[in-house]
Amino acid sequence: MTDDRLIFDRAQLRRQRRRAASGFGGHDFLFRELAERLLDRLADIRQGFPLAADISPQPGFLAALRREIDPALGGIERMLAAGPVSPPPGAVGVVCEEEALPFRPGSLDLILSCLGLHWVNDLPGALVQIRDALRPDGLFLGVLLGGETLTELRQCLMEAELAASGGASPRVSPMVGMRDAAGLLQRASFALPVADSETITVTYKDALALMRELRGMGEGNALVARPRRPARREVIARASALYAARFAEPDGRIRATFQAIFLTGWAPAANQQQPARRGSGEVNLRDVFGSTC
Template identity: 40%
Template sequence: MSITPLLFDSAQIASNLARRPDHANFVRDLVVEDLADRLGTYRRTFTSAVLIGPDAQLLPQRFATADAPIDMQRIEAFDGREFPAIPDGLHDLIVSLLHLQAVNDVPGHLARLRKSLRPDGLFMAAFLGGESLTELREAFLSADVTISGGASARVAPMAQVRDAGALLQRAGFALPVADVETHRVRYATPFALIAELKRLGASNPLADRSRRFATRTLISAAAQAYAAHDSDTDGRVRATLEIVWIAGWVPHESQQKPLRPGSAKVSMTDFLRPGETRQP
């Protein structure tokens, strides 16, 4: 039996969050607003809903679909456990916000969440992925090579939206969908971005990170590389933030299923005029 490598240090994540000066989080506010819009498009009533996320008690308790309000049971994402303390029983909606980007075994985690949903239950999640913080990653890579001749892991790897649907299918979800919301955030200097990440509790969460503090020389070199490659004409620097959204359903006989190959009842030639061919 294979053992999933520990990519993220859950104790370090909890420590990062505990050291925050406050609980303000503009990223969380973005995904909460987006979640409200997305749930509002569903014509369905959810009677047992769970919302998983950091600072769970600061998340809204009530959302709404196009048909009815939803009362959420809020569950803390980063409480030191590998899997959130989801209430017993089968639920018809589970939402995960800003958690999957720091889960070691994502397929296994999704499979466990699916088992907490009843047939035809909906799972939704938003997590940081794609090209998020790619500018900071490249700046530190350049600085590490310049200063020490090597590279250390300083920014967590990000899952790509093209892989998200496959992860849902692997975990047993049906009708998977995935999309990405891209935001460009600007800061006065790279130091302001680094300070913001610290305030958000998003400092390096990797288990394989260097245990040495980054030196002033390294941080200065990274800031110079950042400004050289990702600054605007007014001197401010850009940071990419991509929020990947995924959704899937627990299989149920009422759901639409694709036709078997060769089972179509109508030929494409029936729609073409005589002598007309379809061009590739």
């Protein structure tokens, strides 16, 4: 992808993740919550996976959490940690970019991704790489942040900056919408594609506490078009006041919305369940619903 089409500054993202790494344990609530939900979905699949890869931005996190919950979860025999930073000691892994996966075609039975793909510049291309790396009937299971994430913060920052300077800078990342998610899986030629979303609402003392949490998660602004100077104090103050006025709970804490979009897709295989041929139905809908259908 050419530079003029880049949305995210991946070098800046790596810097943010490195800065956040040492204190990530104090800000990992969202990653942990969504990782648990991802593993719950995996547990519902009654199939063995001899070789899996985790391409999440926190290498080894899913494997460690899986051991906490149930070492046999999901029938995984061996799991590689493949992410943007070195995996923890004892984890089998490789340092790589989500945008350039190092796996041979048809080499993996399962690929997992937790909260990394919303930072990819070419999401359709990344999904194609994932599908190509899977063996026939291999599974991709991922979760990324969706377009309704931080809607409250977006509104308040934009309005505060418009009032202060007459213009608004891009300060919160654009994210994929739920309506587009299943289509992206289909474009990448996954079989049996499914996309669904869940909403998590979290409360904070104030907007500044939310912003500190985002930095601690390594989820700060990494847009190519981001302003290179910090927001002016008057903008932050006005945004915080707007946030408190519009989105405070009865106890005074402000709420923040995170939309999690879960993606499930299988590498095509001859033995998979196939949709029925169009026109092959044997039940007349008039017999079910009457003559008004």
